[in-house]
Amino acid sequence: MEDGKISTRTVKEIAAFVNGQIDGAENTAVVGVAPIDQAQTGFLAFIAQPKYDTFLDTTPAAAILVRPDSPQSKTACLIRVPNPYLAFVRIARELFAIGEPEKHGRHNSAIIANSAEIPDNLSIGPYSVIGENAKIGDATIIGNNSTIAPGARLGKRCQIGNNVTIAHDVIVGNDVIIQAGSVIGSDGFGYVKDQDKYYKIPHVGTVILEDNVEIGVNVTVDRGTFGITRIKKGAKLDNLIQVAHNVVIGENTVIASQSGISGSTEIGDNVIIAGQVGFVGHIKIGNRTTFAAQAGITKSIPDGMTISGYPGRNHTRAKREEAVIRQGPELLKRLRKLEKFIKKHFPSSDEK
Amino acid sequence: MEDGKISTRTVKEIAAFVNGQIDGAENTAVVGVAPIDQAQTGFLAFIAQPKYDTFLDTTPAAAILVRPDSPQSKTACLIRVPNPYLAFVRIARELFAIGEPEKHGRHNSAIIANSAEIPDNLSIGPYSVIGENAKIGDATIIGNNSTIAPGARLGKRCQIGNNVTIAHDVIVGNDVIIQAGSVIGSDGFGYVKDQDKYYKIPHVGTVILEDNVEIGVNVTVDRGTFGITRIKKGAKLDNLIQVAHNVVIGENTVIASQSGISGSTEIGDNVIIAGQVGFVGHIKIGNRTTFAAQAGITKSIPDGMTISGYPGRNHTRAKREEAVIRQGPELLKRLRKLEKFIKKHFPSSDEK
């Protein structure tokens, strides 16, 4: 997969790029990057956790990014850094161009409205459409068969996948990634009921995705009924997630696959949400909270809590309650034994 | 977002449109609509709940739709109606053209089979495809990169989003909305097992969506194996919902995001289903039932019940059971105390 991408770097260049300390020959040549269990001769790997230290003396890798306190290696040149995995990712992307999106240019079948503002270096795939008054930032990449609807604005260096819809007037910041099949700015699920019938509420709000937001595949983000659905700086959403109208998701919050957030709920900053979690509408979730998989959150949660179960509650408490449930059949037996004993020794115990 | 859409109406015209009673100057001019907390000078707002009555004397709005028994306003002209929110939605849509879908005409890149029957006023976006013998009703709007497969029929005034598939021979009524990425009429998950292998069952049935059905984003509705998957008049489905083969969903039933209904299950009329609910196959769900979020429904449910939990059960009962679970660790202590007491005072209590 990396044909033509492999270039050679020296350990000295690499260490300088990540401010690392070299423990070995600084002129060692590095031809590529790989995980420690797959690294071949000439490659750079990393070891972030002591349990992988056994590879230090056996790997054929040319160099290894390691923690400052890592043991030495008999076979490889070490580069000591505070966060070896992060250094590895930065080097892979920026020195070896791994995972960099392909800038494929502007396909002549892409339809771009006359009033749209697009940069010279826009990449846009076949059969995509950019509507009237849309505005796209420098170096943004758009896939195939996608729509940037009228009035939508995308920042710089965004990566938009195939079959994506960015609906009208949605605002997307810089360095935002939206993978294939996701829809940003759909109408929310809002109706007025009259007798048994439901009447659709027009959705005149919009969506704002701030800088460095990343959105997975087939995600749905509804626009505000009035006002804004907002996903703040650096938040990361996995695949198949539902974000309802007027939701706010805080900075650097991460949400795993298939979770859903109901209308007008506000999720704080630095929150961690596992897969298949659900939040009811109109609640407020504190900063630095954590939610276990499949939790069902029915009310507001203060800062810092760890929550699991349905209805969602303090995780430590939930585990103690779970432990009692696990003993249920035995506890029932113990209760019955007591009842039997009392009945036997105190035949009158049945009276009220 | 409303450039060019703003027109001026008088309170008299507006009140006549919704049969409201005017309490103030009937020639007051209204230039737009907005929620009560955002309404500026000249706008129409609404107050449906008494808790917002505090805005009555402070809003700069020109006019407010209110309940018949609403207090008076010092600043705005009132229009009294039985359902202020519904009146607001109707006025927004029909007098101020808010939320009305754009009729964008027939793009010359849309491919329309010769044998397809389409109206003169069809709107269809770039790179969409209409197959042989498909039939589309008057004033229907189809987005970009969508497929109306051979033999499919759509009624009048439907709105079909981008990247939608309406599979072959599916039948869609009038005034149906299907948002981006949804697929109607896919093959269901049906196999015959022989030893360890699974053999796909051909799906020769179809899907019928009746009038006024609304479908969110990235929803999947499988066609019947034999026979029909049917969603009845006025039912509303949110995003990322799964409707399996041969399911029936009743009239005016509403289903929130990420819920799933397994094969051949019948959901009654006027049912309310919250998010992430699951129904097993081959069960029958009564009319006017309600399901709390994340409920898991494993058997048929009679009319009128409110259900929560897994396995789904009467909600009031479920809450009582939940309350006991919440006390589990303390109940265990109380049981132990009794056991200890008995053991101490009746050393022979261990005998059977």
Added chain:
Amino acid sequence: MEDGKISTRTVKEIAAFVNGQIDGAENTAVVGVAPIDQAQTGFLAFIAQPKYDTFLDTTPAAAILVRPDSPQSKTACLIRVPNPYLAFVRIARELFAIGEPEKHGRHNSAIIANSAEIPDNLSIGPYSVIGENAKIGDATIIGNNSTIAPGARLGKRCQIGNNVTIAHDVIVGNDVIIQAGSVIGSDGFGYVKDQDKYYKIPHVGTVILEDNVEIGVNVTVDRGTFGITRIKKGAKLDNLIQVAHNVVIGENTVIASQSGISGSTEIGDNVIIAGQVGFVGHIKIGNRTTFAAQAGITKSIPDGMTISGYPGRNHTRAKREEAVIRQGPELLKRLRKLEKFIKKHFPSSDEK
């Protein structure tokens, strides 16, 4: 829906095709296939379960596929086979061409890179795109507005729906079905955290779908971070399923709608997973295990187990625990009664 597809077969031909034993007139003409409750004069039906034997004497069907030990029919010619449903499905597909995908040819708007290797009999719909160095096997069918990205390889007789993305370098075997809106080979949800920020890990691995894998609608299968996400031979996935990076799914495993499998988890062979089930990452699920709907699996599971609930546990045990929960409020009363009795008769029982 079957215009022009109906041909006539004799019972003799049909029985020979499935090695069945004829019980009736072998020259009986069959004009089509239908389920037993809908079969009209001249049609072939099947009865796999004794509860449908009541149709044996009342159906107008010309012939019925039945179990070897089925009672006789007064009205129809019988064909006895070990697996009547399987025989019916094979006959429907191969003798009556029901459910066979339409080979619609190569649309002139499909964009096919010069370096792509495609067969003469490729079917590809309008506005689809095949990238550089992609390779497609004989008789494969691709829908509309889909992308086969550079370097991807598809086997023979695959069926790819509309609006599908097969990402770069993904490998797909023979006879694979991928329905509309699914995305195979997206980047996984992998980040390195540094202080509060998250940095995307490049995903340089890929996805392998082996022969006879079938994937429903709007499914997401992420590529390996390094290495492979693999779905093995004959596995079947329903709609809206999430398969994270580096997951392995075993042979002939079936997964119902809206289930999700977190990163690096390995699912064994012949596993049955119901709807809305979730698996945490980095666990190993044994062969021939079964998972009830909405189960939440938090640790590895040995071969052969049946699991339900959250956290997932032995299904029989889970049901016993559930039964105790169901009695919770009554058990609490019984405990209180014992406490009251002890307190009354042993006033000193409150001491420690």
